[in-house]
Amino acid sequence: MVRHQSALESSFSDAYAAANAASRWKRYLPERIIKVVLFLCAIVSIFTTIGIVSVLIFEAALFFQEVSIFEFLTSTKWTPLFASKHFGILPLLTGTLLTSIGAMFVALPLGLMSAIYLSEYAPETARQIVKPVLEILAGIPTVVYGYFALLFVTPILRAISDDISVFNGLSASIVMGIMILPMVSSLSEDAMRSVPRSLREGAYALGSTKLEVSTRVVIPAALSGIVAAFILATSRAIGETMIVTIAAGQNPNFTFNPFVPIETMTAYIVQVSLGDTPTGTLEFKTIFAVGLSLFVITLAMNLLSQFIVRRFREVYE
C-alpha cells in the first residue's frame, strides 16, 4: 500500500512537492512516531517471554548451585520446608501427573462424545443453545471449582468409600476434568465440523449408519485436531492451580493412589507463597525450580500440539 501511495506522489511535479515539503513533514512526522509507539507495544509480548524465561532460569540456577540437578530429578522425597531437607521433585511430579491424567480420563470420553453429539447428531437449535452453556463451564473461575470439589464432590466420594481422605487426588481430577471438558469438546467439534460434507455423504451412500460415519470417517479425518485438543487440555490441567490446591492437599507423597492427599507442582508454589518463608532463602528458591519445570513441561506440550496440527492436518479442498 505504501508503495502505491509513494508512486502516486512522485508523479506530482517537483515544484509542487517542494512547496509542500514543510507541510508534508508536519503531516508524516506524527505518522512515524505512531508507528514506533505501536511497534513498542507489539514487542511487549516478546519482553514478557524473555522476562519469564530469564527470571526462571536465573533464580533456578541459584537454586541448583546448592542442590544438585541429579537429586532434584531422582530423589523421591520433597521436604524443603522441614528440618531434614530433601529436594526431589518426583513426588510433586507424580501428584501433577495423577491429577492431570485423572482429569483426562473424565474429559477425554465426555468431551469427545459431546463433540460428536454436537457435530453429528444435535439439531441446529439444540447446538446453538448447548454450546454457549458449555462455554459457561469454561468461564467459571478455578477457585469456584475448588470449592465444588472440596465441599460437594469429596463428601459424595467419602460417602461411597471410607478409604478416601478429605484431601485426595480423585475429587480434584474429576472436577478438573469437568473444567477442561468444554475445551476438549469445542476444539474437537471445530475439527470435526471442518471435515467436508462430501466425505460423510460418500459413506452414507455406501450404506453406513451414523455411528459408522462418525467413528470411521469423521474421527479419523479430524484426528489431528482432536489429538491437539487433548494435548492442549492436558497442558491446561498440568498448569491448573486452585482446584488441586484446595481439594488435593499439600502432602508431597510419591504415589499414584488417588485416595490419599498429594501435592502438585502448582499447589506447592502456592503453599510457599502463602507461608512465611523469607525470600532469598533456599526454601524460597525452590518455587523457581518447580516453576521452571512446570513452564518447560507445558511449553513442550503446547509446541507439540501446534506441531501436530501443522504436520498431520488433512487438508481438503
Place this chain on the structure above:
Amino acid sequence: MAEIVRGQFDRQMRRRRLHGQIFHILCLVSILIGLGMLAALLINIFIDGWQRVNWSFLTSFPSRHPEGAGIKAALFGSIYVVALAGALAFSFGVAAAIYLEEYAPRNWFARIIQINIANLAGVPSIVYGILGLEIFVRFLDLGKSVLAGSFTLALLVLPIVIIAAEEAIRAVPPSIREGGFALGATRWQTIWRLVLPQAFPGILTGVILAVSRAVGETAPLIVMGALTFVPFTPDGPLSRFTVLPIQIFNWVSRPQEGFHEAAAAGIIILLVVLLSMNALAVLLRNRFQRRLEG
C-alpha cells in the same frame, strides 16, 4: 440362497442400527453429564450461600467471626486491580494488534511475535505470578501493591486481547482502507477514523472476555504476594490489597462451616459479575455480526 443372504443382512443391519442407537444415547448422556455438573455446581453454591448475600456482606470487612465477615476489601481490591489491568491490557493489546495487522511487514520477525503470543496464551497463570513477583514486586520495587498486581494481570490477559483485536481488525474489509487512502488520508488517519470504529465491537468483546478472565484469577496474585486477610480498602496504587477470588480461597481453606457459607456467598457475587460480563460480550458479538451481514 438369496433368502439366507437377505436374512443375514437384515440381522446385521438390525445390530448395526442398535449399536448406532446405543451410541447416540451415550453421546447424549455425555453432554448431559457436562450440563448436569454445571447445574449441580450452580445449585450447590446457591443453596450454600444465598442467605449470606445481603448488603452488610458487601459492606463489611473480613472478620474472625464468620457471621460478620464481608467482602468490602476484596471487592474494592478486585475493582481497582482489574480496572487498571483491563485499561493497560486494552491499550497495549490493541496497539500491538494494530501494529501486527496494519504495519508489520510479513517477515520472520512478525511471525516470531505471532508464535510467541500463541505460546504465551498457554503459559500457566501461576508462572505469571512468579514473573510479577520478580519483576514488578522486587526488581521495580513496587511492593506487593495494587500496581504490581494489575501489571501482572495485564500481562496475563494481554495475549487474549491481542488475538481478539487482530481478528476484529482483520475482519474489516480492505476496501474500507483503500477508500481512505484514495481520499488522501494517511495510514494512521485511515486506521483511526475508518478501521478502528468498524473493528471496535469485536475488540470490545475480546477485552470483556479478557477482563472476566482477570476477575477470576487467583493463583498469580497469591504468588505475587497479595494478602489473604485485609481489613482495609486500597488507598492508592501502592497500597496492599486482596481480591475476591483470594478472599473466597481463604474462606474455603478454613475448617468452620460459617466461613464456607461466606465463601459460597462470595462465589455468588463473583459469578453474577462474570456471567453478566459474558452475556454482554455475547450480546455485542451478535449485534456486531448482524451489522456486518446487513
